[in-house]
Amino acid sequence: xxxxxxxxxxxxxxxxxxxxxxxxxxxxxxxxxxxxxxxxxxxxxxxxxxxxxxxxxxxxxxxxxxxxxxxxxxxxxxxxxxxxxxxxxxxxxxxxxxxxxxxxxxxxxxxxxxxxxxxxxxxxxxxxxxxxxxxxxxxxxxxxxxxxxxxxxxxxx
Amino acid sequence: xxxxxxxxxxxxxxxxxxxxxxxxxxxxxxxxxxxxxxxxxxxxxxxxxxxxxxxxxxxxxxxxxxxxxxxxxxxxxxxxxxxxxxxxxxxxxxxxxxxxxxxxxxxxxxxxxxxxxxxxxxxxxxxxxxxxxxxxxxxxxxxxxxxxxxxxxxxxxxxxxxxxxxxxxxxxxxxx
Numbered sequence: 001x002x003x004x005x006x007x008x009x010x011x012x013x014x015x016x017x018x019x020x021x022x023x024x025x026x027x028x029x030x031x032x033x034x035x036x037x038x039x040x041x042x043x044x045x046x047x048x049x050x051x052x053x054x055x056x057x058x059x060x061x062x063x064x065x066x067x068x069x070x071x072x073x074x075x076x077x078x079x080x081x082x083x084x085x086x087x088x089x090x091x092x093x094x095x096x097x098x099x100x101x102x103x104x105x106x107x108x109x110x111x112x113x114x115x116x117x118x119x120x121x122x123x124x125x126x127x128x129x130x131x132x133x134x135x136x137x138x139x140x141x142x143x144x145x146x147x148x149x150x151x152x153x154x155x156x157x
Numbered sequence: 158x159x160x161x162x163x164x165x166x167x168x169x170x171x172x173x174x175x176x177x178x179x180x181x182x183x184x185x186x187x188x189x190x191x192x193x194x195x196x197x198x199x200x201x202x203x204x205x206x207x208x209x210x211x212x213x214x215x216x217x218x219x220x221x222x223x224x225x226x227x228x229x230x231x232x233x234x235x236x237x238x239x240x241x242x243x244x245x246x247x248x249x250x251x252x253x254x255x256x257x258x259x260x261x262x263x264x265x266x267x268x269x270x271x272x273x274x275x276x277x278x279x280x281x282x283x284x285x286x287x288x289x290x291x292x293x294x295x296x297x298x299x300x301x302x303x304x305x306x307x308x309x310x311x312x313x314x315x316x317x318x319x320x321x322x323x324x325x326x327x328x329x330x331x332x333x
Contacts, residue, residue: 042186042291042292043291043292045183055256056282056291059281059283059285059286060286063286082189083189084189084190084286084287085186085189085289086187086188086189086289088186088187
């Protein structure tokens with residue numbers, strides 16, 4: 001029973017929209033699977049056309065299938081889609097033009113964070129050091145005063 | 158002093174980004190078709206399936222290309238506005254009956270009124286794909302040369318007609 005459940009669980013990981021299309025050429029079939037996972041369903045926006053059961057997703061899958069059958073390359077199909085729906089249709093937008101910022105933004109933010117942390121730690125260290133120095137001096141002077149007082153008073157009792 | 162300015166500046170930058178984010182509409186995807194020729198089609202007329210319409214037939218006039226379907230709820234909201242616009246007779250309105258049954262489509266036009274000079278049928282959604290349609294209704298404005306000049310996603314409101322469509326149509330009709 002347990003084993004069966006585990007098997008069922010593992011099977012459920014690969015759940016896609018019902019799609020019985022099968023291309024005769026295994027290479028084309030592979031392209032089909034890759035492409036449908038790279039193209040966004042524009043109605044549901046956070047699903048690929050392989051995941052989605054929306055009608056538009058089904059139409060786009062049909063389009064991909066037919067173009068592969070006609071012998072179109074993956075690049076040609078991606079071009080076909082971006083010509084019609086813009087870069088947004090791609091889950092992995094090309095590194096060019098408007099999308100450059102999108103690609104380099106994470107690096108910029110990481111650098112900004114690292115620089116901030118660097119200066120923060122350096123300042124903290126510097127202030128901690130100076131405080132420690134000032135503190136130790138202060139304590140010493142206090143202690144010295146106390147010692148001197150005690151010495152001056154002598155043993156009163 | 159700097160101690161107070163830096164967080165303030167950071168806050169302002171963040172506030173600006175968040176404010177922009179609030180006003181973005183992720184459902185409105187910019188169309189790559191602006192200022193490009195309207196994609197070709199040759200589609201049967203809804204009321205006379207033997208007659209076919211192509212964009213070339215419409216060259217020399219400004220036309221609206223409105224994607225609609227009888228199953229589309231927002232189209233119902235938009236419909237009276239299109240009817241009003243049609244009554245003004247300022248622009249040719251072509252309907253793209255998208256993934257619909259001809260019988261349902263005809264019924265719809267009979268009961269709600271027909272603002273379209275011609276409606277063409279796109280039962281399997283192929284013309285829709287060529288025009289990058291992803292949600293109905295959508296409305297394209299096409300100029301005399303056959304270039305797409307504007308795309309509106311979602312139902313057209315009376316305000317949109319007054320503020321966007323009519324001025325744009327007037328401008329495009331003045332072009333040669």
